[in-house]
Amino acid sequence: MERSLNLAGSDADVVPNMFDLIAEYDWSTSPLGARIAWSDTLRITVDTMLASLHPMCLIWGPKRILLYNDGYAPILGARHPSALGKVTAEVWPELWDDIKPLVDRTFAGKSIAFHDQSLAMTRNGFVEETWYDFAYSPVRGDDGEVVGLLNITADTTARVRAYRERDAVAAELAANEAKWRGLFETLEEGFILGEVVRAECGRIVDWRHQEVNNAWYDLMDVAQGCAVGRTIREIFTSIEDEWVSEFARVVETGEAIRFTRQVGNLQRWYDGVCQPAGGDRFTVIFLEVTNRVRSEQRREALVELGGALEALDKPEDVLRAVAAIVGRTLAVRRVGYGTIGADGETLTVSSDWTVEGYPTLAGTYRMDEYGGYAEDLRQGRTVVIHDIRQDARTFADTESLESVAVRSLINRPIMEKGRTVAVLYVNDDRPRKWTPGEVEFVIDAANRTRASLERRRVEAEARETAVFLQSVLAASTDCIKVVELDGTLSFMSDGGMKVMEIGDFNAVRGCPWPQLLRMEGPAYAREAIEAAKRGETTHFEAPADTFLGTAKHWSISVSPIPGPDGEVARILSVSRDHTALEQAREQQRLLNGELSHRLKNVLTLVQAIANQTLRDADSVEEASAAFSSRLVSLGRATDALTACFWHKASMHNIVEAGLSAFPGVRGRISVAGPGIDLNPQAAMALTLALHELTTNAYKYGALSQEIGSVILNWQLTDSEGGYHFSLLWRELNGPVVSPPTRKGFGSRMIERALRSYFRGKVELIYPPSGVEFRLDAPLGDAGAVTSS
Numbered sequence: 001m002e003r004s005l006n007l008a009g010s011d012a013d014v015v016p017n018m019f020d021l022i023a024e025y026d027w028s029t030s031p032l033g034a035r036i037a038w039s040d041t042l043r044i045t046v047d048t049m050l051a052s053l054h055p056m057c058l059i060w061g062p063k064r065i066l067l068y069n070d071g072y073a074p075i076l077g078a079r080h081p082s083a084l085g086k087v088t089a090e091v092w093p094e095l096w097d098d099i100k101p102l103v104d105r106t107f108a109g110k111s112i113a114f115h116d117q118s119l120a121m122t123r124n125g126f127v128e129e130t131w132y133d134f135a136y137s138p139v140r141g142d143d144g145e146v147v148g149l150l151n152i153t154a155d156t157t158a159r160v161r162a163y164r165e166r167d168a169v170a171a172e173l174a175a176n177e178a179k180w181r182g183l184f185e186t187l188e189e190g191f192i193l194g195e196v197v198r199a200e201c202g203r204i205v206d207w208r209h210q211e212v213n214n215a216w217y218d219l220m221d222v223a224q225g226c227a228v229g230r231t232i233r234e235i236f237t238s239i240e241d242e243w244v245s246e247f248a249r250v251v252e253t254g255e256a257i258r259f260t261r262q263v264g265n266l267q268r269w270y271d272g273v274c275q276p277a278g279g280d281r282f283t284v285i286f287l288e289v290t291n292r293v294r295s296e297q298r299r300e301a302l303v304e305l306g307g308a309l310e311a312l313d314k315p316e317d318v319l320r321a322v323a324a325i326v327g328r329t330l331a332v333r334r335v336g337y338g339t340i341g342a343d344g345e346t347l348t349v350s351s352d353w354t355v356e357g358y359p360t361l362a363g364t365y366r367m368d369e370y371g372g373y374a375e376d377l378r379q380g381r382t383v384v385i386h387d388i389r390q391d392a393r394t395f396a397d398t399e400s401l402e403s404v405a406v407r408s409l410i411n412r413p414i415m416e417k418g419r420t421v422a423v424l425y426v427n428d429d430r431p432r433k434w435t436p437g438e439v440e441f442v443i444d445a446a447n448r449t450r451a452s453l454e455r456r457r458v459e460a461e462a463r464e465t466a467v468f469l470q471s472v473l474a475a476s477t478d479c480i481k482v483v484e485l486d487g488t489l490s491f492m493s494d495g496g497m498k499v500m501e502i503g504d505f506n507a508v509r510g511c512p513w514p515q516l517l518r519m520e521g522p523a524y525a526r527e528a529i530e531a532a533k534r535g536e537t538t539h540f541e542a543p544a545d546t547f548l549g550t551a552k553h554w555s556i557s558v559s560p561i562p563g564p565d566g567e568v569a570r571i572l573s574v575s576r577d578h579t580a581l582e583q584a585r586e587q588q589r590l591l592n593g594e595l596s597h598r599l600k601n602v603l604t605l606v607q608a609i610a611n612q613t614l615r616d617a618d619s620v621e622e623a624s625a626a627f628s629s630r631l632v633s634l635g636r637a638t639d640a641l642t643a644c645f646w647h648k649a650s651m652h653n654i655v656e657a658g659l660s661a662f663p664g665v666r667g668r669i670s671v672a673g674p675g676i677d678l679n680p681q682a683a684m685a686l687t688l689a690l691h692e693l694t695t696n697a698y699k700y701g702a703l704s705q706e707i708g709s710v711i712l713n714w715q716l717t718d719s720e721g722g723y724h725f726s727l728l729w730r731e732l733n734g735p736v737v738s739p740p741t742r743k744g745f746g747s748r749m750i751e752r753a754l755r756s757y758f759r760g761k762v763e764l765i766y767p768p769s770g771v772e773f774r775l776d777a778p779l780g781d782a783g784a785v786t787s788s
Helices: 018-024 040-051 073-079 093-107 157-185 214-220 242-253 290-311 315-330 374-378 436-475 494-499 521-533 579-616 620-643 651-659 663-668 680-699 745-758
Strands: 056-060 065-068 112-121 128-140 146-155 190-198 204-212 257-263 268-276 281-288 334-340 346-354 363-366 383-385 408-416 419-428 479-483 489-492 538-545 551-562 568-577 669-672 676-678 709-719 722-732 761-765 772-778 783-785
Touching: 018 040, 040 056, 040 065, 040 128, 040 146, 073 146, 093 112, 093 128, 093 146, 128 157, 190 214, 190 242, 204 242, 214 281, 242 257, 242 268, 242 281, 268 290, 290 315, 290 436, 315 334, 315 346, 315 419, 315 436, 374 408, 374 419, 408 436, 419 436, 436 494, 479 494, 479 551, 521 538, 521 551, 521 568, 551 579, 651 669, 651 676, 651 680, 651 709, 663 669, 676 680, 680 709, 680 722, 680 745, 745 761, 745 772
Parallel strands: 669 709
Antiparallel strands: 056 065, 056 146, 112 128, 128 146, 190 204, 190 281, 257 268, 268 281, 334 346, 334 419, 346 363, 383 408, 408 419, 479 489, 479 568, 538 551, 551 568, 676 783, 709 722, 722 772, 761 772
16 A cells, blocks of 8 residues: 655655655555556656656656656755655646746657756745756557657757856957957057156146057147157147146055046046056046037036026026027036017027136027027927027128127027027137037927926916916805715815815815715715716705705706816815805795785685675676676785784774775775784785775765765774774764665675674664664684784
């Protein structure tokens, strides 16, 4: 029975050898089957592999199961011993795509061998570059078919690396040899063998060229053959003292130096090494580094420029700083910045930078005065002129430029919206071969300057806009909010906080906005948020309490706020306090309801008046006149009530409305009584009753006579149950009165309506002296006493 072996590792310090590992492995669980059932070919091949000291592995069967010997185990690294019995593709996943075709060819019966094959292995948790010699040989079964692959390999990584290092060293030595050989054969660097010149006191005052190479003449711009035997001061009479003192120090100290220095009158920079050569001699190897030094100077200048542009706020300070930096860096005579007029013809310079004694260009000029390059500037083309006397655009007339000490120049136009708006100009008083780097530096400086000025302008406008918007937000009584896409609050205007009675926005920051609303408001708000996410603007009204609990009603607009990419990034909610409007609406609704109720009552009364009038009239004409008169009286009663918003009507107004049908006899009606307010129903009934009494008196009673009159008075008496109301209508000096044979509309209305609304005694009597009408009733709900 085969034992099961833990190949994932154990606490043991020593891993068993491959013979034991293979012997103890539970092969019955693998595609190879139990070892006792192995074919003779497999068993013999494995025994042969285990007996070999050479690294070998065996890939067996359709599953490509991996077996290997002790020599192969180190190649597996940390994958040993767990790799035993595994599918090869799982053991070497990083190599399998490369070696699978080779394995398949071998299983097809082909033998393959490689020498120093590069393989990138990940066997210890990291990628390693390795090299191997290996040979794949097919292993055939008893039937001649290939059943396995035997790999005999050797790790050649150390050898390959050693060869590579050797080759690299050899290549380096060869390169150095070629370098030094070429250095002396075709040396591009300048070479000097010099000897110091001493004064009688022994102090070094000069040095003489004993030998120079051809490159020296090119680098120093000196004619061939004019250096040997001559001193440095003889060749360059105004050369800086450091060119002598530093080389003298090398001779006296025996220590080499490295230098980077300018020969001023050549306007060239050199970088080199000076070494002692024994006695008073020394050697110098050097290169011209003018372009490099100037490039570094320009880079440093741009850094300085950037600092100045950040530090300075006023445009005039910015322009002065830029001009000074550009002028010092390029070692020119004048640098300035001018603005172009809207007509494209005038250049205005407020100030510029110049070296001492050089004229300024501050002022206003016509561009065409300075040569044929004005059109280039208008078109946005940078103008570079090395010598105005040689350039086709200026040579015909140089007077205007030379009058302001210009011999060479760079003008960089600044364009905005297709128009030149400014020019950065650089002037020198001598011909100058401007380098591409210098031109690029001027362009860069001009662009940065304009960008800085524009940024300051935009920032100033932004600050002004921000202050303006802040003041607008603070002044607005609307509650302006920014809501995130999840519905939470992230901003509220000062005016909004005031109207919402919020002292600190942090108290509501991050709160779900819909939950601040009441009734249907949360549902409306959620729908509005979803609509805003789709880019739609919505409006709704809803109630919401302030932070302190004050009930309010709001008109709310919700709109999308797009982000830089055009997609909805946030949501704007503007709420306007419509509490007063909503209260007015509610009052309107109540008034409409009351009006409807009153109108129905009036129409019912009109209908009753019409029915009774038509029933009692003897003719259509009589009915029409009576109905019209009664409607007029009813209208005046309605006017009296309307003046008091249908809440009440004063007794005096009611009386005047009832008596108004016959204004010619109003003077014969005596009216007296205390101030009383009656409710609408009682007021209308009493108005109609007085109208009927007045009409009858005018037609048939006291008012039908010239001397006839009417007394109308009322009074209130205070009793335990409340006020008691008494009203008397008495006709005097009229015709003799007798009771009517039938009761008409007036009599019935007077008795029934007043009795119903006043809930008291109503009496209409007909003594011969004149009609009398009495009303005695508790005032109760019919009215109230007034102070008048």
